[in-house]
Amino acid sequence: GAGVSQSPSNKVTEKGKDVELRCDPISGHTALYWYRQRLGQGLEFLIYFQGNSAPDKSGLPSDRFSAERTGESVSTLTIQRTQQEDSAVYLCASSLAGSLLETQYFGPGTRLLVL
Amino acid sequence: KQEVTQIPAALSVPEGENLVLNCSFTDSAIYNLQWFRQDPGKGLTSLLLIQSSQREQTSGRLNASLDKSSGRSTLYIAASQPGDSATYLCAVRPGRDDKIIFGKGTRLHILP
Numbered sequence: 001g002a003g004v005s006q007s008p009s010n011k012v013t014e015k016g017k018d019v020e021l022r023c024d025p026i027s028g029h030t031a032l033y034w035y036r037q038r039l040g041q042g043l044e045f046l047i048y049f050q051g052n053s054a055p056d057k058s059g060l061p062s063d064r065f066s067a068e069r070t071g072e073s074v075s076t077l078t079i080q081r082t083q084q085e086d087s088a089v090y091l092c093a094s095s096l097a098g099s100l101l102e103t104q105y106f107g108p109g110t111r112l113l114v115l
Numbered sequence: 116k117q118e119v120t121q122i123p124a125a126l127s128v129p130e131g132e133n134l135v136l137n138c139s140f141t142d143s144a145i146y147n148l149q150w151f152r153q154d155p156g157k158g159l160t161s162l163l164l165i166q167s168s169q170r171e172q173t174s175g176r177l178n179a180s181l182d183k184s185s186g187r188s189t190l191y192i193a194a195s196q197p198g199d200s201a202t203y204l205c206a207v208r209p210g211r212d213d214k215i216i217f218g219k220g221t222r223l224h225i226l227p
Contacts, residue, residue, distance in 0.1 A: 106159035
């Protein structure tokens with residue numbers, strides 16, 4: 001594909017429900033990142049996948065957040081028992097080899113609203 | 116703890132003007148610094164990445180400088196165009212294995 005894609009583009013849910021966000025990275029990119037951007041705030045790193053290595057989960061805000069990645073393809077970010085403070089734009093990015101010298105390519109984001 | 120600050124939060128300038136966006140970080144020991152552009156509905160686009168050993172990077176009308184000792188980076192945009200209107204984000208990687216830390220961005224509006 002031409003770039004990183006994310007779905008859904010928008011999601012409205014009720015407090016307490018679970019949501020699943022999807023990210024399709026650029027084909028061939030081994031590194032995948034999830035970020036969150038709350039209204040008026042900067043981007044927050046959530047989790048990083050690199051090949052078959054154990055993911056870096058240091059940014060996950062609570063145990064309600066989890067993410068999976070199948071091989072070097074699709075990733076899903078799951079938020080269980082959503083809270084209003086989870087409302088944010090969730091951004092996914094990928095890079096070719098995960099080198100810190102590389103540029104990350106971002107998807108359009110999923111805008112999550114928890115009522 | 117590394118913190119990234121961007122000033123101003125918002126900026127409006129007439130088309131054609133040259134402008135400078137500022138980014139400051141509290142810990143001068145960084146691995147690299149990156150400037151992004153954020154357009155609504157399109158996610159982020161990486162503009163320039165500066166390694167800690169570099170002092171500047173250029174791409175087209177954009178020039179980014181890095182002064183680690185003073186904890187500052189600037190993004191210079193020459194001959195601004197309405198299409199440059201977007202939010203510009205500065206991001207720092209403190210160390211090789213550290214996560215990226217973003218500033219809150221500068222919302223730029225170029226007036227036609």
